[in-house]
Amino acid sequence: MSDVSTTELMVIVAARELNDGESVLVGVGVPNLAANLAKRLHAPGLLMVYESGTVGSNPSRMPLSIGDPCLVSGAKSVCSMYEQFAYYLQGGRIDVGFLGGAQIDKYGNINSTVIGSYKTPKVRLPGSGGACDIASNVKRIIVITPHEKRRFVEKVDFLTSPGFIDGKEGWKKLKLQGGGPYAVITSLCTFKFDDATGEMTVVALHEGVTLEQVQENTPWEVKVAAELGRTPPPTQEEIETLRALDPDKIYLR
Amino acid sequence: MSDVSTTELMVIVAARELNDGESVLVGVGVPNLAANLAKRLHAPGLLMVYESGTVGSNPSRMPLSIGDPCLVSGAKSVCSMYEQFAYYLQGGRIDVGFLGGAQIDKYGNINSTVIGSYKTPKVRLPGSGGACDIASNVKRIIVITPHEKRRFVEKVDFLTSPGFIDGKEGWKKLKLQGGGPYAVITSLCTFKFDDATGEMTVVALHEGVTLEQVQENTPWEVKVAAELGRTPPPTQEEIETLRALDPDKIYLR
Amino acid sequence: MNTGKTMSMKEAISKFVNDGDTVYLAGFTHMIPFAAGHEIIRQGRKGLVLARATPDIIYDQMIAAGCAKKLMFSYAGNPGVGSLRCFRRAHEKGVPAPLEVEEYTHFGLSGRLFAGATNMPFLPMRTNLGSSLPPENEMMKTVTDPYTGDEVSVVPPLKPDVAVVHVQRADANGNSHIWGIIGEQKDTAFAAKRVVISAEEIVEESVIRSDPNRTLVPDFIVDAVVHEPWCAHPSYVQGYYDRDNEFYVDWDKITKEHEATLKYLDEWVFGVEDRAQYMKKVPQSKIDSLTPKPAYSAPVNFGSV
């Protein structure tokens, strides 16, 4: 499997976290690949919903944005922007949401707004979009991210999308209807979150990766699950199905 | 004009209160006739909106309810029930609303809920429907009602739809966006409302009616406008156009 | 065609409507699911909270049959005719049983459904102030507007236990196209915990997918799909049949006495097994007179990229 790219590996691992019959709010790119891969393999009844208001899309090509017309033609339903966020997300009808960002901390808080200070940013990033809304309302948040030191930080410069804030106690006071962060899938390992403290915990290392490598790329002292697992290697079926989804390698670079 | 019925007279007088280019929220029956009459005579650009969400209807027959399918086929737009109340009424886009009820007091407060006490009513009436919502949000409320002693009361048993409450001062505290009651058209006369006090004031007597008759049928001491007018008699054009609207005399009984 | 969630009305009511439930049979004057109401009567459900903006004749019948303990509504009249006599008999005189009321304006009740459908904590609205209603209904509260300091009326979300929503066409899984007066059809389906769709026609999924903007109810919130032509008679279905106005007028006479009302129920509800049998009792001349001439929408091009 040495020819499987890091992106392909992360998509395959993410796809395994989706269950049949669930609803998932999908962004373009990597999350879209993960959802479509799961649908073609073990979760044929996965319902894909996009921020643009399209529900149950049946795309004829790889969508190039969340508003791609291929997500509309042949969809089950299309509603307005406010309706999408109100009926679906606030309605509590979405099981899984995918998020990404420039920074993430050990409680799963995400920054996609600014590097530096808000008023005079060093780098101005796109901002929340629907990310904070998704983080506040889905049952499980899944993050897919390369495991780089600049992305894993002690404290995010700006909290765009709530993870467990400063731990589960503080988070509970917000009374969000969502279930909070569930998994962080990186180029090195899979993290899940400690039930009691809400802290990110390594549950499985990808093939060939050591705990030391994870620690070296993470600025805080990494918590490790009592039973640390190994990510099962991608199967031939997973790899082939995934590559067929993006034959032009638009996202599988 | 002695062959003009009381209902026909009230409809004709009401129609004269509607101006070209205005929007009117129409109920079935008498208000519907008044709006359609105005549209065919002096107000071709009158926009008719119904509680059922139909906008700019083009009915092929006399609608028998506010949800008649003839209000939908050929309408300009149809939206949902919440949308109708939110975008149109609460949106402040309706100039005129017609209301009726079992009781009305001198400040134009209307009861269409119960005769007797609320918990143990002597007569249970249908209730507000959209009446309170209309009263709170349209620029001008017009009431069409037979002038009967049991309908004109010192104090309504139940305040379903706000008029000027206990006078303009009290009413202003509610900060409703609507303009409040504008005219009450009865079988005897037309009332408008005093700018300062918000009290119902006779502005015009119908043909052959005396001020004494109005007072006899009104339990409070009736205020009279400084310049009391006479209702101009219905014209032949008004009568013929109206009768053509309801050839089966469904409402023009 | 896959059978998806399709079942008979009998099965759907038996599976999804329980004694004591808060029930919402949707339809603002349009597509009122009479066949569902009749089946609930036949199955003898008790203690229901009947919620509808306009109770209409269907809830009058369910009240007369003794199904209800409470009516939640905003306009309890026979539209275009007058009173709902069974409702009044129950509420004013306790016949056949006492009936509580929980009352709103149209905006208030449709707002409660919208808030329920979208899971809002509460919904602010410009109405109710100055009216006698809020003191009689503790669910209506006020909040101070943080932008102006003004007092604002609010209502809480309504989430019925079960809803029946009649539609023109649905696929076997419940994706539903609705047109004409869409009333509270969508909000009722999204607000309710269990959803029964009944449809004039069951169509292939491809018909639904040809026009996704018309799909007001998506399948994944639907529990049962019932193919029930003429479900809404004497109410109407845009493009399929007109309102039987004559019956609305007759109902006023039928219900002058409770006994006569029961006789009607004996013949038209208990005396038939289902909607198909009910329709066999409706004269063909009546059916013909209610059938509209076709008037089709101009198609739109969604394109295929």
Next chain:
Amino acid sequence: MNTGKTMSMKEAISKFVNDGDTVYLAGFTHMIPFAAGHEIIRQGRKGLVLARATPDIIYDQMIAAGCAKKLMFSYAGNPGVGSLRCFRRAHEKGVPAPLEVEEYTHFGLSGRLFAGATNMPFLPMRTNLGSSLPPENEMMKTVTDPYTGDEVSVVPPLKPDVAVVHVQRADANGNSHIWGIIGEQKDTAFAAKRVVISAEEIVEESVIRSDPNRTLVPDFIVDAVVHEPWCAHPSYVQGYYDRDNEFYVDWDKITKEHEATLKYLDEWVFGVEDRAQYMKKVPQSKIDSLTPKPAYSAPVNFGSV
């Protein structure tokens, strides 16, 4: 056909867009009215508050041209590509001029428009709590839920001075049929004080009236109607033309330097008089590649009683 409110884009912008206005060019990824943005640039409007959930390339261009003093947004990226470089240059470095920001989440900004369209006093929503955003934006407040005692995030209504809403087809008075991703099209039109509709096609009123459920914008809230085919390029119009993704990718290169950006504007905005001239510069092969195959909706029967 009566000419109703029809006029050229030049006339519409000249009449309805003023310096200092809060402007909302509608369209969530879909039907973004580039032709309106270009005309605003050509007419040299200054000091605008540019509001859009997704500023997209069109606001990047208007910022580079110096039209804006403030950006109100929820996602300031080049969708599917990366940054909006002109926005960043203005906000981070003050080139060509400093740019304030007023920022929301998607739910927050679409909620502000919905509240503006329906004139709500304020809108409660389940989001924003725990985020760093509310302390940076004084328009976001909290209210205590009177039913649970919980803290609830609220936003105020947004009522832009002027909106441009592009649609597939409208009649000469502005009744508009919209399909595909309907985004914030309806809410923008209802929220704004002045409304310009631009349309791929102007049709007879009878086409609109054949399907009133598809009319998201009714004529009486519309001030001007512009017949502007290909108004949205490089964005797209469902059923009419596909998104020009290549241009979205190219924009990232074009805008690496401010000077190169101005050169683009010189050629494609100032160098043409209107959208028709702009389209003459687009190669026919590009136009062909963006044209979808037809895929029509199944018609529905509204009936005629």
